[in-house]
Amino acid sequence: MSKRKAPSGTSRPTTYREALREGLREALLQDERVFLMGEDVGRYGGCFGVSLGLLEEFGPDRIRDTPLSESGFVGAGIGAALGGMRPVVEIMTVNFSLLALDQILNNAATLLHMSGGQLSVPVVIRMTTGAGRQLGAQHSHSLEGWYAHIPGIRVLAPATVDDARHMLAAALADPDPVLIFEHGSLYNAEGALDEAVDAVDLDTAAVRRAGTDVSVITYGGSLPKAMAAAETLAGEGISAEVVDLRALRPLDDATVMASVGRTHRAVIVDEAWRSGSLAAEISSRITEQAFYELDAPVQRVCSAEVPIPYARQLEEAALPQPATIVDAVRRTVS
Amino acid sequence: MADFTMPSLGADMDEGTLVEWLVGPGDDVTKGDVVAVVETAKSTIEVECFDSGTVGALLVDPGTTVPVGTRLAVIDTGSEPPAAVPAPAPAPAPAKQPAAPASEPQAAPGLTTTGSGDAVSTPLVRHLAERKGIDLSSVHGSGKGGRITRSDVEHAPADGPHRVKASPLARRLAQSSGIDLSALRGTGQGGTIRADDVRAAAAGPPAPAVESHAQARPSSATAAPAYPARAAIAALMSRANREIPHYYLSTKIDLAVAMAWMRDRNADRPVAERLVPAALLLKSVALAARQVPELNGYWKDEAFMPSDTVRLGVAVSLRGGGLVAPALADADTMSLPELMATLKGLVSRARGGRLRASETADPTLTVTNLGDQGVEAVFGMIYPPQVALVGLGRVIEQPVAVDGMLTVHPTVTATLSADHRASDGATGARFLTYIDRLLQRPEEL
Numbered sequence: 048m049s050k051r052k053a054p055s056g057t058s059r060p061t062t063y064r065e066a067l068r069e070g071l072r073e074a075l076l077q078d079e080r081v082f083l084m085g086e087d088v089g090r091y092g093g094c095f096g097v098s099l100g101l102l103e104e105f106g107p108d109r110i111r112d113t114p115l116s117e118s119g120f121v122g123a124g125i126g127a128a129l130g131g132m133r134p135v136v137e138i139m140t141v142n143f144s145l146l147a148l149d150q151i152l153n154n155a156a157t158l159l160h161m162s163g164g165q166l167s168v169p170v171v172i173r174m175t176t177g178a179g180r181q182l183g184a185q186h187s188h189s190l191e192g193w194y195a196h197i198p199g200i201r202v203l204a205p206a207t208v209d210d211a212r213h214m215l216a217a218a219l220a221d222p223d224p225v226l227i228f229e230h231g232s233l234y235n236a237e238g239a240l241d242e243a244v245d246a247v248d249l250d251t252a253a254v255r256r257a258g259t260d261v262s263v264i265t266y267g268g269s270l271p272k273a274m275a276a277a278e279t280l281a282g283e284g285i286s287a288e289v290v291d292l293r294a295l296r297p298l299d300d301a302t303v304m305a306s307v308g309r310t311h312r313a314v315i316v317d318e319a320w321r322s323g324s325l326a327a328e329i330s331s332r333i334t335e336q337a338f339y340e341l342d343a344p345v346q347r348v349c350s351a352e353v354p355i356p357y358a359r360q361l362e363e364a365a366l367p368q369p370a371t372i373v374d375a376v377r378r379t380v381s
Numbered sequence: 382m383a384d385f386t387m388p389s390l391g392a393d394m395d396e397g398t399l400v401e402w403l404v405g406p407g408d409d410v411t412k413g414d415v416v417a418v419v420e421t422a423k424s425t426i427e428v429e430c431f432d433s434g435t436v437g438a439l440l441v442d443p444g445t446t447v448p449v450g451t452r453l454a455v456i457d458t459g460s461e462p463p464a465a466v467p468a469p470a471p472a473p474a475p476a477k478q479p480a481a482p483a484s485e486p487q488a489a490p491g492l493t494t495t496g497s498g499d500a501v502s503t504p505l506v507r508h509l510a511e512r513k514g515i516d517l518s519s520v521h522g523s524g525k526g527g528r529i530t531r532s533d534v535e536h537a538p539a540d541g542p543h544r545v546k547a548s549p550l551a552r553r554l555a556q557s558s559g560i561d562l563s564a565l566r567g568t569g570q571g572g573t574i575r576a577d578d579v580r581a582a583a584a585g586p587p588a589p590a591v592e593s594h595a596q597a598r599p600s601s602a603t604a605a606p607a608y609p610a611r612a613a614i615a616a617l618m619s620r621a622n623r624e625i626p627h628y629y630l631s632t633k634i635d636l637a638v639a640m641a642w643m644r645d646r647n648a649d650r651p652v653a654e655r656l657v658p659a660a661l662l663l664k665s666v667a668l669a670a671r672q673v674p675e676l677n678g679y680w681k682d683e684a685f686m687p688s689d690t691v692r693l694g695v696a697v698s699l700r701g702g703g704l705v706a707p708a709l710a711d712a713d714t715m716s717l718p719e720l721m722a723t724l725k726g727l728v729s730r731a732r733g734g735r736l737r738a739s740e741t742a743d744p745t746l747t748v749t750n751l752g753d754q755g756v757e758a759v760f761g762m763i764y765p766p767q768v769a770l771v772g773l774g775r776v777i778e779q780p781v782a783v784d785g786m787l788t789v790h791p792t793v794t795a796t797l798s799a800d801h802r803a804s805d806g807a808t809g810a811r812f813l814t815y816i817d818r819l820l821q822r823p824e825e826l
Contacts, residue, residue: 311550311576342550342576343569381570 058239066211066240067097067229071135074215075105078133081219084111084120085137085173094139095175095234121147121172125155125224128170133219138174141190141228155224156199167222171215177230177268177318178366184354187362189318191228191267192325195295201225202296203249204267208238210293213247221249228295230268230318249294252302258288261376262306264329265316266292269367273316276372285380295325303329304337311342312379316367321349346375383432385454387447390421390741392766393617397421398446399453403507408436410456414508415737417453422613424705425734426741434458509534547574554579559657559753563729564700611703621762625680626801629760632813634820635781637790642823658776659750660721662793664826665819666771667691667712670746673812675804676769676797677745685768685803694744694764695724697731705731706764708744717826743767752776758794768800769809771816 061069074081083098089112092099102110113120117138124136138144144151151172158166178187195202201221205211211229218225255270256277265273270291277287290306292298307313313333317326326347333345351365387397401418410416415427416436437455441447506529510517520537522529545562547555551574555562560582567574639661647655670677670691678687693712698704707727712720730736747767751759752775759772774794781790795816799809819826 339549339553342548378570 057242059242060237061208061212061240062234063205063208063211063229063236063238064095064097064234066208066238067215068099068101070212070215071098071101072104074133074135074219075101075109078219080131080133081135082109082111082127082132083135083137084113084124086113086115086139088112088137093137095229095231097229097234098137117143117146118150121150122154124170124172125150125158125168128155128168128224129158129166134170135215135219136170136172138172140186140231141174141176142185142188144172144174145190151194151200151224151226152197156197159223160199168224169219169222171218171225171227173215173227173229175231176228177232178350178355178362179232179268181357181359181362182231183357187355189268189350191226191295192317192319192323192328194226194228195298195325195328197296199223200296201249202294203227204293204295205229206233206267206270206291206293207255208236208240209244210247212240213244214249217247217249225249228267232268233271236271250297250299252293252299253291254288254302254306255291256287256289258286258310260286260310260380261312261314262288262290262303262310263314263316263372263376264290264292264303264306266295267318269316269318272367272369273372275369276376279369279373280376285376287376292329298329298332300332300336303333304340307333307337308340311340313341314346314348314372314375314379316348316372318350318367320352321347322352324349343379346379348372348375382437383434383456383458384452385416385430385432385456387419387449387451387453388428388738389449390419390426390738392743393613393620394421394449396446396448399441399443400425401443402439403427404436406436406438410434410436411508415511419738424699424731424736424741426736426738428738430456432456432458506531506534510537545574546572547579548576550576551579554583556652558583559659561725561728564732614703617765618762621765625763625765627763627798628801628806628809629796629798630806630809630813631758631760631794631796632817633779634793634795634817635790636776636793636820639820639823640776640791654718656717656721658793659752659773660717660724661820661823661826662750662773662795663693663695663709663712663724663748664715664717664720665816666746666748667693667709667715668819668826669812669815671713672815673808675808676799676812678768678803679743679745679766680768680800680803681766688745691746692742692744694747694767695727696747696749696761697728699734700732705736705741706744706747707731707736707740708742710739746771748773752793758796760796761798763798763800768803769812770798772796772798 071083075083083101087094088098089102089107089110098110121136121138124134127134138147155168155170158168176191177189191202191204194200201218201223203214203218203225205214205227214227218227256274258277263273263277270289273289277289280287288306288310290303315326315329317324319325321327326349330345330347333341348367348371350367353365355365356362390397398420399417400420403418404410404416410430410433412431412433413429416430417428419426419428435457437457439454441451441453507517509531510520515534515537517529520529520533523533546567547562548569552562554576558579560579562574565574565578565582568578569575636658640658643656643658643661670693674687675685677691678685690711691713692708692710694706694708696704696706709720709723709727715723727740730740745767746769747764748771749759749761750773752773756774757777758774761770761772763770772795776791776793778789779792780787781792795813797809797813
């Protein structure tokens with residue numbers, strides 16, 4: 048995976064999973080108010096192994112296993128945040144977060160407004176999203192776009208080891224609720240962690256690869272696919288710029304529009320279902336703000352509008368793939 | 382009773398081919414209706430009739446070539462019948478087959494297809510559309526077989542120009558570089574005009590289409606002229622060079638004031654109403670022609686015949702090669718916005734090969750503007766029987782001396798090719814100087 052800036056010369060290989068764990072450790076070490084809770088985060092070491100070893104290091108007060116009751120423990124996290132703590136709540140997958148949607152939307156996102164500015168809710172909620180691992184329809188959907196619809200929360204989608212390592216600290220520093228979506232296919236992804244980077248911002252998108260012919264706008268688990276597609280296209284003489292949104296709410300329009308202003312074409316890659324997707328929102332913003340820069344219709348590469356299939360070939364066919372991104376780019380530049 | 386005859390559509394035309402009748406016996410026509418399409422060596426022209434009444438017999442079949450003045454049809458104007466005249470004998474069989482008319486599906490008799498689309502309409506409907514400034518190809522026909530009815534036209538929005546498929550960026554670029562999108566061929570999906578197509582047009586001759594969209598070009602390995610009009614141009618220009626003793630003058634005109642005035646004026650107007658430099662230049666040439674009548678008229682029978690109106694010919698290069706010089710009638714009395722609108726229509730009709738007879742009548746003075754081809758100055762050849770031709774080059778930023786200081790201003794080189802039989806250098810100089818003076822007071826144009 049490429050990084051936000053040129054390596055400083057001091058970078059070390061790590062995985063997305065380890066980068067997340069380092070971020071958690073650092074947060075737990077630096078601030079007494081921080082604690083982690085969720086299903087299987089303690090004894091099991093996290094469903095996806097992110098919190099492995101943290102229970103042993105920090106003890107059961109700060110690494111808390113919860114029952115299978117998303118509404119309950121997310122509500123508890125919101126209460127803890129109101130009470131002065133800095134909870135990090137882990138939800139196993141975004142599919143199950145719907146049980147806590149009431150807490151997130153009706154409490155976390157609204158309390159500041161409904162209390163006339165008196166009550167901030169500094170909770171951080173992490174969850175896994177996305178498909179590609181043959182986990183079937185109930186574990187594979189991409190619903191972060193639904194959360195990006197909600198005013199009052201910040202929605203993040205780290206796609207690189209640097210962002211996985213540093214976004215948590217920035218999220219904890221935010222006085223309002225922050226949701227972090229970790230794409231399940233990224234945990235094992237390896238990358239070079241830039242040791243010169245000690246903080247990242249949560250407000251800007253990043254150009255992960257510069258190009259001149261088309262802007263491929265994506266985030267999270269689709270970033271590696273977009274990068275692979277850009278590599279293939281480069282072999283055909285098509286220069287694709289890849290933009291990683293990083294933050295899904297609020298969106299960084301300026302970076303997107305600047306890129307489209309350079310390339311005059313846009314392909315949006317979003318693993319969510321096409322209708323009413325975040326990709327649709329970005330496409331709208333491009334036509335609102337950069338219409339006179341467009342030299343071709345905006346294209347979207349999204350998932351098929353079906354429950355994500357379990358069978359490998361069907362699952363692959365349902366999701367955006369490097370080949371389908373390449374096709375969409377060819378359509379827009381031809 | 383009145384005769385409808387093969388019109389003379391230019392000094393060099395002695396015969397024409399009737400391509401298509403747009404009316405049938407029994408149709409009512411009004412003066413000014415387009416009733417037939419005639420092909421000359423230069424282009425395909427829509428011919429209007431000069432009388433109102435009922436069409437009688439059609440005396441010439443489509444595809445026949447006849448001399449100028451031949452009776453093509455009789456129009457019953459309600460007055461006494463004309464003397465019986467035998468149907469004309471066709472002209473001696475032409476050596477070459479007349480070129481096929483611009484490929485158009487054969488519509489029912491009395492119907493025609495518009496040049497730009499496949500809309501089927503009657504002459505009446507076309508006349509109405511013409512009056513309202515509606516492009517029939519953009520009108521949905523509600524009649525039988527998609528035929529456009531009178532009410533379709535009456536209810537069509539009269540917002541004019543034919544819709545061109547172009548990307549937003551291409552539109553913006555075309556607008557800023559003053560390029561007419563309707564004259565471009567798009568290389569995008571479904572023929573959409575893309576930014577590259579506009580850039581290519583702005584850069585000069587059309588660049589070859591992108592490989593994947595390239596259309597096979599017929600290779601012309603024949604010794605025949607590249608296209609029918611070439612032979613006509615060749616004949617006319619040879620005559621000009623043989624018979625007319627040309628003299629040439631050139632002057633550089635500072636356009637700083639004119640361009641600044643134009644920019645200010647355009648700033649608060651919608652795109653459709655903005656001017657381009659060509660409009661100011663043409664208007665000033667027309668006014669100068671009125672001021673210096675020795676250059677506005679014809680050399681006929683060893684004498685100069687001044688014209689009391691200014692019909693400004695505008696040389697338009699055709700996409701398939703060749704050129705035509707349709708006329709802007711009364712260019713000297715038109716307001717700038719009128720001139721701009723007329724010019725736009727003229728150029729697109731010329732390129733579409735559908736000029737009207739009234740636009741092809743001989744100009745009294747012609748302007749050739751090769752600025753958009755990137756040249757600084759053009760010294761042209763006079764179109765007989767005219768006695769002068771004005772050449773306009775590209776508007777370029779150039780160093781100029783102003784009040785003893787050096788500065789950079791937009792300038793244009795205006796040239797005059799004039800017939801030394803009709804005028805002398807001093808007259809030509811007065812003409813060019815007058816153009817310069819007019820352009821220093823653009824608000825009075």
